[in-house]
Amino acid sequence: MAAFERARLRIPGGVNSPVRAFAAVGGSPPFLVRGEGCRVTDIDGRELVDCVGAYGPLILGHRDPAVVRALREQLDRGTALGGPTEAETELAERITLAMPAVEMVRLVSSGTEAAMSCVRLARAATGRDRILMFDGGYHGHSDALLAQAGSGVATLGIPGSPGVPAAVVQDTLVLPYNDLDRALGVFAREGERIAAVLVEPVAGNMGVVAPRPGFLEGLRRVATAFGTLLVFDEVITGFRVGPGGGQERFGVRPDLTCLGKIIGGGLPIGAYGGRRDLMEQIAPAGPVYQAGTLSGHPLAVAAGLATLARLADPPDPYPRLEALGARLAAGLEAAAGALGVPLTVNRVGSMLTPYFAAAPVTDHATARRSDRDRFAAVHRGWLARGVYWPPSPFEAGFLSLAHGEAAVDQVVDAFATALAGSREPAAEGPETAGAILQPSDP
Ligand SMILES: *Cc1c(COP(=O)(O)O)cnc(C)c1O
Secondary structure, three states, X not given: OHHHHHHHHHOHHHOOOHHHHOOOOOOOOOOEEEEEEOEEEEOOOOEEEEOOHHHOOOOOOEOOHHHHHHHHHHHHHOOOOOOOOHHHHHHHHHHHHHOOOOOEEEEXXXXXXXXXHHXXXXXXXXXXXXXXXXXXXXXXXXXXXXXXXXXXXXXEEEEOOOOOOHHHHOOEEEEEOOOHHHHHHHHHHHHHHEEEEEEOOOEOOOOOEOOOOOHHHHHHHHXXXXXXXXXXXXXXXXXXXOOOHHHHHOOOOOOEEEEEHHHHOOOOOEEEEEOHHHHOOEOOOOOEOOOOOOOOOHHHHHHHXXXXXXXXXXXXXXXXXXXXXXXXXXXXXXXXXXXXXXOEEEEEOOEEEEEOOOOOOOOHHHHHOOOHHHHHHHHHHHHHOXXXXXXXXXXXXXXXXXXXXXXXXXXXXXXXXXXXXXXOHHHOOHHHHHHHHOOOOO
16 A cells, blocks of 8 residues: 555654554555544545544544534634633533542643643652552553553563663552452552552453443542542543543542543543642642643644533433444344354443453453454454454444444444454355455554
């Protein structure tokens, strides 16, 4: 593909964020030129049903009229203004209204910054250094949070990338998601040293993994008991799994919350907020430094406000998102069932992941036991039949209010055909099966 070749000469891997390169599924990514509603169009003029949703932000779909109008109006007034705007206060007010645990909020430009800043604040407020997070969780690419679980009984983090000093992650503990007993054990041993527990209330970056009943509640209890701050990373789940995010859906109140994605309506944004006494420690109200030249950017704030306003408008859009998600999950399960292929669909609202696994997927280890080759083969077939699904078995697919039932059914039909074409070589014509099952080197 000429566009990809050209991009790879000047951009590492040809993309500005790794998953976009299609390394996990093989082949070349389609280069995109426009989005409209629930569809994107590539440079060859091919229309695809979009289940990527820009990796989470586009809960209204592409070019929602209210978002486009808000952006046009802001463009007429300027881009970056270099001073506070009332729209920033309005966005902060909307967020605090939707999430009662968020009493004050600071806008930043990415989810990475939000999580990184929460960690700094938690360490400052508690006077402790240790952070507890969960294997398969993702909290952006800041050094301290780019840790992975060490081997054996050690829970101390090891660098998750070259360039991350061991010293920077030595205070990052990494435990299996949904394993409350392990977390309680770590607290019993060193709870007084842990500044924060950082958790996605629904994991979305090992594919979708819902919290086991009692997991978030247990973390809340033990964090309170040890004076540790509970931080919910709701960069994906905020305004996605319900108007009040995961904290409302599961009824657990965090001390701090990270946001991003949907609150920027498709423009770059992040935010963090929480208890007033904590947020008042952020500069210039308090001593904990955090800043950003383009933080609270007028265009991102305008798009975010329009998006949140639309989500708060009657009729409540969340039942519809729930129904669309349920329809897609049921359709994928039925298609796999008809072919006798083991499939576990994990879904919370309008975010879902189909794992080619017979057993329940409850953490990173079980997610990784799914059949990734089969996912890659199905992904290629899906794309060939007009569906743009996240190009990794460990990403969430997203639906939006722009998806109708017909679009969902199109995704299901394409999945069924792609799956039928991805069966073992014995069941297929030799060349096509071989070609489909062989992941190509991107
Ligand atoms: C996307 C994401 C982030 C990082 O946000 P960026 O805007 O990409 O920096 C952090 N946490 C979670 C849970 C995410 O899904």
